[in-house]
Amino acid sequence: MKRKITLKQIARELEVSISTVSKSLKDSDEISADTKKKVQAFAKLYNYRPNNIALSLKNRKTKNIGVVIPDIVHHFFTTVFRGIEKYANERGYNVVVCVSDESYEKEVFNMELLANGSIDGFIMSVSAQTQQKNDFSHLKEVVEQGFPLVLFDRVIDEIECDKVIMNDEQIAYEATAKMLAEGKKKIALVTTESYFNVSEKRADGYRRALKDFGIKVDENLTLVLPFKGVEESYIDAFVENEVFDAALCVNEIFAVLLMAIVQKKGLRIPEDVSVIGFTDGLLSRYSTPSLTTVAQHGESMGEIAAEMLIEKLENEIGFHEEEVYRTQIVEATLIERGSTINK
Amino acid sequence: MKRKITLKQIARELEVSISTVSKSLKDSDEISADTKKKVQAFAKLYNYRPNNIALSLKNRKTKNIGVVIPDIVHHFFTTVFRGIEKYANERGYNVVVCVSDESYEKEVFNMELLANGSIDGFIMSVSAQTQQKNDFSHLKEVVEQGFPLVLFDRVIDEIECDKVIMNDEQIAYEATAKMLAEGKKKIALVTTESYFNVSEKRADGYRRALKDFGIKVDENLTLVLPFKGVEESYIDAFVENEVFDAALCVNEIFAVLLMAIVQKKGLRIPEDVSVIGFTDGLLSRYSTPSLTTVAQHGESMGEIAAEMLIEKLENEIGFHEEEVYRTQIVEATLIERGSTINK
DNA sequence: CATATCTACGAAAACGGTTTCGTGTTAATA
DNA sequence: TATTAACACGAAACCGTTTTCGTAGATATG
Numbered sequence A, B: 001m002k003r004k005i006t007l008k009q010i011a012r013e014l015e016v017s018i019s020t021v022s023k024s025l026k027d028s029d030e031i032s033a034d035t036k037k038k039v040q041a042f043a044k045l046y047n048y049r050p051n052n053i054a055l056s057l058k059n060r061k062t063k064n065i066g067v068v069i070p071d072i073v074h075h076f077f078t079t080v081f082r083g084i085e086k087y088a089n090e091r092g093y094n095v096v097v098c099v100s101d102e103s104y105e106k107e108v109f110n111m112e113l114l115a116n117g118s119i120d121g122f123i124m125s126v127s128a129q130t131q132q133k134n135d136f137s138h139l140k141e142v143v144e145q146g147f148p149l150v151l152f153d154r155v156i157d158e159i160e161c162d163k164v165i166m167n168d169e170q171i172a173y174e175a176t177a178k179m180l181a182e183g184k185k186k187i188a189l190v191t192t193e194s195y196f197n198v199s200e201k202r203a204d205g206y207r208r209a210l211k212d213f214g215i216k217v218d219e220n221l222t223l224v225l226p227f228k229g230v231e232e233s234y235i236d237a238f239v240e241n242e243v244f245d246a247a248l249c250v251n252e253i254f255a256v257l258l259m260a261i262v263q264k265k266g267l268r269i270p271e272d273v274s275v276i277g278f279t280d281g282l283l284s285r286y287s288t289p290s291l292t293t294v295a296q297h298g299e300s301m302g303e304i305a306a307e308m309l310i311e312k313l314e315n316e317i318g319f320h321e322e323e324v325y326r327t328q329i330v331e332a333t334l335i336e337r338g339s340t341i342n343k
Numbered sequence C: 001c002a003t004a005t006c007t008a009c010g011a012a013a014a015c016g017g018t019t020t021c022g023t024g025t026t027a028a029t030a
Numbered sequence D: 001t002a003t004t005a006a007c008a009c010g011a012a013a014c015c016g017t018t019t020t021c022g023t024a025g026a027t028a029t030g
Helices: A007-014 A018-025 A033-045 A052-059 A075-090 A104-115 A128-133 A137-144 A168-181 A197-212 A232-241 A252-264 A282-286 A298-314 B007-014 B018-025 B033-045 B052-059 B075-090 B104-115 B128-133 B137-144 B168-181 B197-212 B232-241 B252-264 B282-286 B298-314
Strands: A064-069 A094-099 A121-124 A149-152 A162-166 A187-192 A222-225 A246-249 A274-278 A292-295 A327-330 A333-335 B064-069 B094-099 B121-124 B149-152 B162-166 B187-192 B222-225 B246-249 B274-278 B292-295 B327-330 B333-335
Touching: A007 A018, A007 A033, A018 A033, A052 B052, A064 A075, A064 A104, A064 A298, A075 A094, A075 A298, A075 B094, A094 A104, A094 B075, A104 A128, A104 A137, A121 A298, A137 A149, A149 A298, A162 A168, A162 A298, A168 A187, A168 A197, A168 A246, A168 A274, A168 A292, A168 A333, A187 A197, A187 A252, A222 A232, A232 A252, A246 A252, A252 A274, A252 A282, A252 B282, A282 B252, A282 B282, A298 A327, B007 B018, B007 B033, B018 B033, B064 B075, B064 B104, B064 B298, B075 B094, B075 B298, B094 B104, B104 B128, B104 B137, B121 B298, B137 B149, B149 B298, B162 B168, B162 B298, B168 B187, B168 B197, B168 B246, B168 B274, B168 B292, B168 B333, B187 B197, B187 B252, B222 B232, B232 B252, B246 B252, B252 B274, B252 B282, B298 B327
Parallel strands: A064 A094, A064 A121, A121 A149, A149 A162, A162 A327, A187 A222, A187 A246, A246 A274, A274 A292, B064 B094, B064 B121, B121 B149, B149 B162, B162 B327, B187 B222, B187 B246, B246 B274, B274 B292
Antiparallel strands: A094 B094, A292 A333, B292 B333
């Protein structure tokens, strides 16, 4: 085990002081050209690199970003993560990831772990259980402790911090309007339980579109599916009992499940039933027919979140300046594929 | 900004020394019961937590694991990551992730960044470009520097370290044998370029099965697709020109693409063409028909990798003990779904 | 009463850096 | 020649812990 070389060792070897070595490597002009050359050559030879931990302790900055997300085996979150990681890496930051697994307790636990000096700031999307419990004291705490925090997608209104969200309501409106424009009249909504605020916003957009087109919202055409462990039979019963000629689904899994069942009943997509989903993942691309879907641009969201966080980290605000928080909206776009009638 | 409280501040406040505070919090019996109570109460009141960075410096352990993977928007890697994260978290470790994006340079850059004290050991799967270049000096270097390293999936034979792999050859054999047992005679292989050693192993298993069943390997039945940016037309031409009644595909994307094209030609799956893929992701589950596929048990691989790494981290070997490296094989399993004839 | 033994605590070193400030030597200036 | 400035470097503090070792004072022992 060849331990990494330290300033102290270089100093001893070259018979100079630690300060001289440190300054030489920083090319300080306090040090003579001769000495600098000697030290630099030696350091290069032994491949000296300053120890990050020591630097962190000295500077009170870790150059680490903490990312807390509900799930990682999940297309949207991984794209956001990629955006974060990419931007962070370019700026010399590392990313430490904790998965809350949709659990409130794990979220709290993870944040406490990270808040003990491991990171400089947080980027996160809160867990389902946290939204359900409606308890955000752990978020408030890290903010009070002075950690910059950026919330994305599943954000909390009552927490004051930077936020990155999607225009869920508007894009749901547009998606619904698109199907109405196709001539569809009875549009179903396939969604999750309402404590997910993004699902709620999508439902709002859906309803607004119907109203704008003079169609009454039929509550029977809303299918609420559990967040996890969807049984095919739920959808089956819905398709059996209700008549609809289009469907807006809040994620791509619901959409392809619905498509499969609809097709099994002998109905054609999109002629008999148009379908639009959310999340432009593999499923949307490779389903038959391919799925018209809302691209959430997760990577952009991630980049923006990272940018906001790093901006806060590197520009310490003055003593009397008021902290100012921004909310950035990333515009989702509708990707038209085979599950809708495209002209 | 309420900075976290330190030992020094507690000591000043309570008019005792730093050592006394530290020992009190560790419930050392060097300290009188009275003093301990006082200190502990005060610490609890101010929610004292030792600073991780300082601990890292002192202990020369960060309790961080570095994970370097080629891609994160990828089902298999995310499942492995989940396994790593889960196990690591249980043992009090944090995980810092770097994505090499299949690039040799980024891989090297990331590893150097991490090796400067940010982490205690590596878990990684090498990038495509690294395999292609066949240059592993960066891996050798971190090993020489004393970092425990665990390689998974895309491993390198010439690097001495712990490894977690799948029985690719064997499961490909079994998958092929299954289709032969169905009575299929002309089995296609849809694979990637051969510098991916896992693809190569799968091809080996495929060939061995054919031989065992007395069928000659027909090189024309092997379709080599590029690693990224597959054009549908490649597959289209293949389906047009070759006659086959089954196909083994090295990933699920190839499999669903093939299924779609085969079905478009009016052939039925699995009656006319059986298809088996690799990776039990969303696509396999939700395609029509659902795809018979090889489940790689990424989560287990991740857990095992993390376990191996942490074992090495926590059991420093004695001075003269020989370092011993293990290679664990995670048995893949075949999940039978609609794209094969199941009895 | 002198000495030995606890008890309860503090000083200081160490982890690996950065940075401020002080100082001995040499060169420039009056 | 005496004074000053410039140069080149080292000592030490600091970041926040842990831990070893030393010791003052109290108590026990002979």
